[in-house]
Amino acid sequence: MGGxxxxxxxxxxxxxxxxDESxxxxxxxxxxxxxxxxxDTVILLYVRPAPPTYSVLDASGYLFSEEVTAAIDRYSREVADAVVEKAQKLCTLYGKEEGEGDHEMKVEVKVAVGDARTVICHMADKLGADLLVMGSHGYGFFKRALLGSVSDYCLKNASCPxxxxxx
Amino acid sequence: MGGxxxxxxxxxxxxxxxxDESxxxxxxxxxxxxxxxxxDTVILLYVRPAPPTYSVLDASGYLFSEEVTAAIDRYSREVADAVVEKAQKLCTLYGKEEGEGDHEMKVEVKVAVGDARTVICHMADKLGADLLVMGSHGYGFFKRALLGSVSDYCLKNASCPxxxxxx
Known part of the structure; x- marks a missing residue:
């Protein structure tokens, strides 16, 4: 495999x-x-949460209108774009710092939608990753306490190191 | 750091x-x-359990004599030697397979005594490791159920990736 x-x-x-950890x-x-x-090819994967597909009651009993759910979805896309852009800049920057000459780091970008834990493991498998790299968290404190961390899940379920x- | x-x-x-995982x-x-x-330098670390320093009663009420504890300790050292020798052979083998030419992989060997979890984290720090690599287990099933896995502990406590x- 390694060779x-x-x-x-x-x-x-x-x-x-x-x-920051990512x-x-x-x-x-x-x-x-x-x-x-x-x-080497660096594949940047950002997983954004699934958009709300139906109207739901918020805490005060109001229904979210379609405009609100669309705005949430738009915001989520903007965050994805910002994260991916920042990551791509880092790739360009480090490619130069290393003094690799004519070689340029191959970078692929994937934005997926769903539960980060399952999507990351699925994509690692689908994209034939030799290695999955991630920060040790990936959820906020409360969500992590409920769901366990994304990294814990991937450690147990990803098909690659x-x-x-x-x- | 990386540069x-x-x-x-x-x-x-x-x-x-x-x-096998290791x-x-x-x-x-x-x-x-x-x-x-x-x-690069590959540092092979094997942690063997601390030898019994005093006589203890076994399940049937007999005392372990000094000869028995010495034999256990000797066996533990032999296991350590065998594991390290096998690991060193792998290092030599892969150095050749890679076709690195005149370059030879620098290999250091450390054998330490104590609780694998704490010793590995301590050594990662002391030896200035840029990366700690390990299998996902490191204890047998029952001990893992009691203590959690070595890798879980190191993931939380090691100072390096x-x-x-x-x-």
Missing amino acids: EAAAQGRRILVAVDEG VQALRWCLGTFAAAARG VLIVKS | EAAAQGRRILVAVDEG VQALRWCLGTFAAAARG VLIVKS
Whole structure:
């Protein structure tokens, strides 16, 4: 497995989100692991939550109108764009810092919708990742207490090795 | 952090034990991560349990004599030697397979005594590891159920990024 991956260049899936830990994971991956000269591909994956598909009552009993749900969805897309743009800039920056000469880091971007935990594991499998890199969190404190962390889930369920970077 | 590590060669701590998962973790590390040409150092760490320092009653009420505790300790040392020797052979083998030419992978061996969980985290810190690589287990089923897995502990407590390889 290892030898083949090394010869073809490795496919490194980096799960990015809004948090600092994911930025740090990407920075570590680019600075210490991924090598453009070796033909590696860095795949940036951002998973945004599914948009609300039906009107729901909020705490005060009001119905969310379609405009509100559309606005939430639009906001979620804007966040995705911002996160991905920042991550791509980091990839460009580190490619230059490494002094790789003519080699340029191959970067792919994927934005998926759904539960981050299951989507990341599914994509790692589907995209043939040799390694999954992520920060150690990925949910806020309360959601993490309820669901367990995204990284814990991926450690148990991803089909490839998982690298966890902490802040 | 990443840039410096890349320039100097990375220090990769691999926790090895008797299990297949640790062999697979080392193989993955050598085949996909560590690069002799880049000046990387692979540090093999085996942690063996502390020898019994006083006589204890076994289940049937007999005292372990000093000879028995000495024999247990001797056996533990033999296991350590066997694991480390196997790991070193893998390092030599993969160095050749990679066709690194004149570069030879720098390999250091450390055998420590104590609780694997705390010793691995302590050594990662003390040895200035850029990355800790390990299998996803590291205890048998019952001990893991009681203590949690070694890898879970290290993920939470190690001061460097942790890469978990599953079988």
